[in-house]
Amino acid sequence: MAKSEAEVLEGLAAIVAEETGLDAADVQTDKSFTDDLDIDSLSMMTIVTLAEEEFDVRIPDEDVKNLVTVGDAVKYITGAQA
Amino acid sequence: MTTLTIKRGPEFSRILGLGVARGENVVPNDDIIEPIDSSDEWIRKMTGIATRVRANSETSVIDLSERASLEAIAKAGIDATEIDAVILSTITYPHMTPGGAPVLADRIGATPAAAYDISAACAGYCYGIAQADALVRAGTARNVLVVGAEKMSDFIDPADRSISYLLGDAAGAVVIGSSDTPGIGPTVWGSDGAGAQLIRQTASWLDVRDGSAEAFPTLVQEGPSVYKWASFKMGPVALEAIEAAGITPNDIQAFIPHQANTRIIDQMVKQIGLPEHVAVGRDIVDSGNTSAASIPLATERLYRDGAVKSGDLALQIGFGAGLVYAAQVVVLP
DSSP states (O other): OOOOHHHHHHHHHHHHHHHHOOOGGGOOTTOBTTTTTOOOHHHHHHHHHHHHHHHTOOOOHHHHTTOOBHHHHHHHHHHHOO | OOOOOOOOOOSEEEEEEEEEEEOSEEEEGGGTSGGGTOOHHHHHHHHOOSEEEEOOTTOOHHHHHHHHHHHHHHHHTOOGGGEEEEEEEOSOOSOSSSOHHHHHHHHTTOTTSEEEEEOOGGGHHHHHHHHHHHHHHTTSOSEEEEEEEEEGGGGOOTTOTTTGGGBOEEEEEEEEEEESSOOBOOOEEEEOGGGTTSEEESSOHHHHHHTOOSSSOOEEEOHHHHHHHHHHHHHHHHHHHHHHTTOOGGGOSEEEEOOSOHHHHHHHHHHHTOOTTSEEOOTHHHHOBOGGGHHHHHHHHHHHTTSOOTTOEEEEEEEETTTEEEEEEEEOO
16 A cells, blocks of 8 residues: 555655664655765765665656655655555 | 597596795775775775785786696696696686687697687686586596686776776686586576666777777776675675585685675675685785686685685685676685
8 A cells, every 4th residue: 555755754764774874763855865965976876776676666866856846756656666 | 320429527526736926016995096096995995905916018918827827737737738728717808819728728738629708707717617527527638737827907897986096916727627526516606687787997908999999998887786785685696606505504624715805795695694704705805806716815815814725615606797697615725
C-alpha cells in the first residue's frame, strides 16, 4: 500500500540517520541534503538505493540531482509509489 | 565416419605464481590537486586514496607487464617455454594492432605461445583468469600467463574531476597451470552494455581523425552512478561466486575486489555480509586505481602485510567499463 508523505519522511529519515549518523529528528523536509546535512554524492546514492528498496520505487540516476531537499525526495518517492 | 581427436586437459587448474610491478613514482594527492581545485582531505574522504603509483614517461605497458610476468613465472617454478598462451588484459596499450601480448610473449621468451589482448577494463584480470582456467582444463594450454597491465596516466586529463585523479600505472601477472585439487572456482561473469557511457573514452579515434575531438581522448566517468552500480549490484555477484564454489563467506580468508574506491569496497563488504576474519584488499590507498592490475596488486599487498598465505581461499571480483564484471574464488598460490 502506498505510504503517505509523513510515513515516507519517517522512513527516509531513518535511512539518512543510518547512513550518516545524524539524528533522524534533524532530517526535516526543508533541509538540503548537501548544504544542511553534509551528505556527499556517494552517500546520496546509498540513501537513494536504500530508499528504492524500502519504498519499492525506482529513482533513476539522472533524477537524483533534482532531489535537493529532503522534501523534494519525500515528494518524489510518494509520487513514484505504484 | 572419420572422427576428430579431441584433447582433454587436467580436471583442475590453479594459480601457480604471482608477480607485480608498480609504476616507479609514488604521487601524493597534494601533487595533483591544483588542476582539479581539490584537496588531500577531499580525495581521501571520497576515495580513500592517499597516493597513486605512476610510471615514468619512458616506461610502457609492456615494460610493466614484463617485470610482473618474469616474477610470476619464477614463482611458478616453470620455464617461459612451458607457457602455451599469454593473455594481456589492458585498455591502455596504445596500439590498436598488433596486440601487446605477442610483444610481451617475445620479450619474456614464451614464443610461440598463443598471445592476445582482452579489453575488459577493471574486470580484465578476472576475465583473464576465467579464460586461463578454461584453456588449461580443456587441454588447450599447459600453462597460461594472465597479465593485467595499465599505464592509465597516458589517458588522463589532469583537470578532470571524475576519474583521472584516482588512476595509477601498474601490472600484475599470474601463471595458471594444472592442479591435483580445485584451485579456481567457477567464474560468475557478465556485462550490461546499457551502462556503456558510465565509464568511457571522451572521443573515438575517428573523432580524432576528423578533427571533431576537443582534445586527445581520455577517460571520464559518472562517479555516483558507477558507485551505485558497483556497490549494490556487485555484492550479489560476489555471493554467487561463493555459492558456485560450494562454500560460504565463512570459508574464505580474503576478499580482493577491484580497487576502485574504498567507499565501494566498504559498501560491498557490508552487502556481502563478510565475517570479520576475512582480510580485505585495500591497496588502493597507496597504489590508486590501476584498473586490470589492481586485484593482483592488492593480493601481493595482503601477502606482504602477512594477512594471507599460500593455500588461503580468496574471493576476487573485477568490475568496470562496459559495464563488465567477473568474480571467482581462487586458492592463493
